[in-house]
Ligand SMILES: *[C@@H]1O[C@H](CO)[C@@H](O)[C@H](O)[C@H]1NC(C)=O
């Protein structure tokens with residue numbers, strides 16, 4: 147806990163070092179009113195610009211080097227004429243004033259929220275130089291009392307992580323490899339401005355890139371630093387017959403956001419336990435639901451099959467998606483993998499950062515609705531605003547559709563038996579609460595801080611089982627960089643309270659007799675459409691989730707085509723961004 151004298155210093159730093167000018171307080175009612183004033187389904191779903199990660203100039207695909215910058219997009223006012231000079235700012239809705247955002251783009255003029263969709267080809271490596279052109283001050287509050295990047299000369303620290311990517315550690319976007327505008331200042335593990343994405347992994351599902359700077363991930367993503375990344379392989383995908391082409395294979399990036407009446411993005415600048423953390427709050431929930439940067443958009447579709455790659459880019463909101471007219475989703479993939487075969491579901495629970503690859507065969511117009519409580523699973527039920535997502539408007543004329551839903555999909559190495567694993571680890575999720583208010587002050591994995599020495603040091607090529615124990619009241623989406631993994635068994639803890647008391651004292655699952663608390667516990671089924679190689683696994687409260695983790699290329703079983711043991715290594719963390727920042731994140735250091 148922070149002493150009073152220290153706190154004064156930290157609060158001063160919050161204004162100076164963090165470089166954020168606090169906006170006047172806004173009430174929850176105002177945020178709901180602003181969101182509620184936005185008529186649904188009046189803006190068309192945008193298709194994001196594409197950045198091609200290969201060139202066809204020489205008749206066959208060859209590698210390219212992209213430069214993608216981070217820019218502040220804002221309305222420039224002409225004070226004399228009292229009108230907008232340029233309207234390059236983001237319009238989240240027809241009736242909402244333009245919003246200042248931080249966004250990615252291949253140029254300032256073309257930067258968007260979400261950023262350009264990067265189109266990569268399997269087997270064609272891509273180099274990207276990520277550049278920071280952000281101003282000295284952040285547009286959102288951030289908190290210097292969580293473990294965070296604090297540059298000496300101001301500016302907004304950023305670093306880019308390709309979520310689901312299998313790439314070398316130097317290109318992983320390590321939280322301490324941050325950099326400010328023009329690389330004026332760099333974090334302790336920064337090594338290169340240019341990242342290499344080998345694209346050796348299979349197509350299927352979707353990847354996404356987003357900011358990962360230490361302690362700033364929640365604010366930088368909320369400000370807009372995220373975009374989709376799709377790997378394709380025409381040779382293996384063509385024969386599957388899934389809907390393809392830009393019109394019928396679409397990325398949907400879901401993100402909830404709150405707006406003040408002037409259109410600005412709203413993030414609360416007052417912590418729930420301000421004595422400990424003047425700004426940090428345990429979960430951000432926005433009043434409006436946006437898809438591809440529009441609040442409750444519509445998409446005109448034809449009567450045929452469409453493929454959607456649904457990415458959850460919210461900070462903390464889970465989505466339990468369904469089509470209001472009862473039409474099913476045919477799930478063909480999740481995260482960066484195909485399922486062994488399509489699975490038909492009526493509801494799709496998407497955790498933060500999780501993605502699903504689905505086919506919908508449209509007959510009639512329908513809304514997409516959300517029924518996930520927030521926080522998930524025991525929070526409030528969605529209201530008429532966040533219970534709606536978007537609308538598909540079907541053109542009733544008949545159209546030809548040569549796509550199909552294949553019976554089988556590409557397969558990967560099998561998950562194997564738990565006892566084939568080289569190593570079994572216990573990964574324990576803790577939440578610490580302020581005794582006076584019961585509000586959370588911070589969360590840790592295994593009771594350790596982010597900068598404590600690495601304890602998870604798997605061998606390249608090995609398989610491990612991680613027993614992930616959730617002692618908190620929330621569901622947490624566990625994300626490992628590099629590795630592919632899947633939940634194979636979920637068991638509810640017996641006498642969870644007694645186990646938690648012991649763990650809080652001893653922090654050792656074996657000494658607290660975890661086996662005794664699992665024996666006879668109720669098994670919870672892992673849904674069939676999540677039984678593939680994932681990069682996010684949802685860990686339910688009060689459970690032990692057995693996760694098989696592979697440190698190999700799951701397409702072939704072979705080793706990585708790069709040195710995965712290099713510095714600065716990788717990380718694993720909870721993907722609720724507000725948890726990751728304070729401080730559910732730990733190093734993952736591979737060894738030979
Ligand atoms: C911001 O957080 C403070 C502290 O938890 C709370 O009292 C206030 O209602 C919040 N404001 C909004 C708009 O949610």
Ligand SMILES: *[C@@H]1O[C@H](CO)[C@@H](O)[C@H](O)[C@H]1NC(C)=O
Nearest residue numbers: 466467493494495517518523
């Ligand atoms: C999603 O919502 C449906 C309908 O409300 C419900 O039956 C289902 O259990 C929910 N799924 C999850 C995982 O919460």
Ligand SMILES: *[C@@H]1O[C@H](CO)[C@@H](O)[C@H](O)[C@H]1NC(C)=O
Nearest residue numbers: 458462463464497498499623
């Ligand atoms: C995305 O996932 C995060 C973490 O699981 C979750 O908090 C957030 O609600 C999810 N958002 C969507 C749109 O599914």
Ligand SMILES: [Cu+2]
Nearest residue numbers: 622720722725
């Ligand atoms: Cu979490």
